[in-house]
Amino acid sequence: MLSIQDLEAGYEDSMVIRSINMNVEENQVICVMGRNGVGKTTLLKTIIGLIQPKNGKIQYKSGDITKDRPSQRARNGSGYVPQGREIFPKLTVLENLQLGLEAGNVKTINEQVYEYFPILKDFAKRNGGDLSGGQQQQLAIARALVSNPSFLLLDEPTEGIQPNIVEEIQAVIMDIKQSSQTSMILVEQNLDFVKNVADHLYVIDHGSIVYSSPIANVEDEEVYRYLTV
Numbered sequence: 001m002l003s004i005q006d007l008e009a010g011y012e013d014s015m016v017i018r019s020i021n022m023n024v025e026e027n028q029v030i031c032v033m034g035r036n037g038v039g040k041t042t043l044l045k046t047i048i049g050l051i052q053p054k055n056g057k058i059q060y061k062s063g064d065i066t067k068d069r070p071s072q073r074a075r076n077g078s079g080y081v082p083q084g085r086e087i088f089p090k091l092t093v094l095e096n097l098q099l100g101l102e103a104g105n106v107k108t109i110n111e112q113v114y115e116y117f118p119i120l121k122d123f124a125k126r127n128g129g130d131l132s133g134g135q136q137q138q139l140a141i142a143r144a145l146v147s148n149p150s151f152l153l154l155d156e157p158t159e160g161i162q163p164n165i166v167e168e169i170q171a172v173i174m175d176i177k178q179s180s181q182t183s184m185i186l187v188e189q190n191l192d193f194v195k196n197v198a199d200h201l202y203v204i205d206h207g208s209i210v211y212s213s214p215i216a217n218v219e220d221e222e223v224y225r226y227l228t229v
């Protein structure tokens with residue numbers, strides 16, 4: 001469904017990710033781990049179109065999307081939950097969700113989103129900035145889900161979030177996987193969380209994939225070797 005071939009990207013003269021090859025099938029959850037600063041966010045931003053690759057190709061549903069703008073990708077089914085949430089603090093919860101609808105060119109909010117995160121209905125008129133960190137993360141995920149993405153990228157959705165909300169986010173990811181064909185790429189620091197939700201794990205170091213394994217065969221020690229400084 002999504003095929004990334006020899007992808008290289010970075011900022012001005014610096015190359016941050018190098019020779020990345022990845023395949024994501026329908027309904028698969030792929031996790032990407034790696035130490036701080038190795039290029040995980042840069043990879044997601046390149047897949048979503050916020051950064052233009054210097055080399056390589058991204059194919060989505062057999063079309064070449066390497067040069068498509070982020071807005072085109074959103075209309076074609078991609079959803080993005082950025083690191084640090086990036087919700088609009090001065091807009092209400094409902095207005096934040098409506099922006100997700102516009103991005104995906106969808107008319108109405110799928111009620112499923114409120115079933116996943118009932119708090120967002122209760123707090124519809126509150127400003128996004130008045131929610132707790134965990135609630136803002138739920139809003140960021142919901143904002144991506146309202147456009148019914150067939151492909152969802154999540155950048156560290158559990159970072160700094162209290163355990164009960166991490167469990168809720170895990171349950172939502174599992175439900176999306178069980179009830180739809182949506183594929184996901186998840187950047188995550190927590191190996192236990194990864195093992196609960198993922199089908200395949202990639203570890204990145206210095207911008208390249210250094211470890212790749214189906215989740216059932218992941219060797220914790222090997223993964224931790226790359227995650228410790």
Ligand SMILES: Nc1ncnc2c1ncn2[C@@H]1O[C@H](COP(=O)(O)OP(=O)(O)OP(=O)(O)O)[C@@H](O)[C@H]1O
Pocket residue numbers: 011016034035036037038039040041042043083
């Ligand atoms: N806008 C930018 N301009 C220049 N360099 C950048 C920019 N954004 C990130 N970088 C650099 O690119 C490298 C990779 O950053 P990136 O955010 O992709 O890493 P990461 O693996 O997601 O890290 P973290 O786990 O801390 O989020 C880092 O050296 C970072 O300083």
